Amino acid sequence: MLKIEQMDAYYGESRVIPGLNLQAKKGEITCLIGRNGVGKSTTLKSIMGLVKTPTGRILLADQDIIHMKTYDRVKKGIGYVPQGRDIFPQMTVQENIELGLQALGGKGKVPEYIYDLFPILPQFAKRKGGDLSGGQQQQLAIARALVTDPKILILDEPTEGIQPSIIQDIGEAIRRVNKELDITVLIVEQYLDFVLGISDALYVMEKGSIVLQGRTKEMDPRKVQKMMTD
Numbered sequence: 001m002l003k004i005e006q007m008d009a010y011y012g013e014s015r016v017i018p019g020l021n022l023q024a025k026k027g028e029i030t031c032l033i034g035r036n037g038v039g040k041s042t043t044l045k046s047i048m049g050l051v052k053t054p055t056g057r058i059l060l061a062d063q064d065i066i067h068m069k070t071y072d073r074v075k076k077g078i079g080y081v082p083q084g085r086d087i088f089p090q091m092t093v094q095e096n097i098e099l100g101l102q103a104l105g106g107k108g109k110v111p112e113y114i115y116d117l118f119p120i121l122p123q124f125a126k127r128k129g130g131d132l133s134g135g136q137q138q139q140l141a142i143a144r145a146l147v148t149d150p151k152i153l154i155l156d157e158p159t160e161g162i163q164p165s166i167i168q169d170i171g172e173a174i175r176r177v178n179k180e181l182d183i184t185v186l187i188v189e190q191y192l193d194f195v196l197g198i199s200d201a202l203y204v205m206e207k208g209s210i211v212l213q214g215r216t217k218e219m220d221p222r223k224v225q226k227m228m229t230d
């Protein structure tokens with residue numbers, strides 16, 4: 001579904017990611033894990049066209065999108081839930097969801113299944129986005145990314161700032177998006193237990209490079225944990 005090949009990513013003159021190779025297979029949940037500042041968010045921003053990526057390829061269903069505008073990447077089928085969620089606090093829940101339609105030129109309507117997936121959203125439709133809890137805002141951010149009917153959903157630290165009891169619900173919602181809607185998922189995370197519970201494939205990043213990768217069920221959690229703490 002999504003394949004990154006030999007991609008470099010820069011902020012100004014500084015190369016933060018050298019020659020990255022990473023793949024999110026169709027129908028699977030893939031996680032990219034690593035400590036603070038290793039380049040996980042930069043990887044997702046590169047996929048969205050939000051940082052400079054002069055070299056390499058980003059293949060979405062075999063088409064190289066590396067030089068496309070962000071807007072066109074969304075139209076091609078990438079949904080993005082940024083770190084911190086970027087909910088507009090003064091806008092209502094409904095208005096926040098409908099913002100997702102802007103990427104399609106303001107056309108279309110919010111698919112009904114989104115409300116089935118997150119029943120709290122129609123219930124709170126008229127509340128301000130800023131009045132929701134962290135977990136509810138995360139659901140809202142996922143819903144907003146789903147209105148464009150993506151083929152792949154990428155999420156930047158979906159568990160950040162969310163109570164442990166609610167993290168399970170977020171995990172369940174992501175699993176349903178993957179299984180019921182058949183949407184491929186790529187998640188950036190630091191929370192190892194969450195990642196081990198949800199992913200089919202796992203990549204560990206250090207200083208902009210992948211240092212370990214494989215099927216999650218075949219990985220030694222202690223080894224991954226050690227890489228996260230050493």
Ligand SMILES: Nc1ncnc2c1ncn2[C@@H]1O[C@H](COP(=O)(O)OP(=O)(O)OP(=O)(O)O)[C@@H](O)[C@H]1O
Binds near residue numbers: 036039043
């Ligand atoms: N806008 C920017 N300008 C310059 N350097 C940046 C910028 N954003 C991030 N960096 C640098 O790029 C590197 C990778 O950052 P990135 O945010 O991708 O890491 P991360 O693994 O996602 O960490 P975190 O979990 O803290 O978000 C860091 O050294 C960071 O300081």
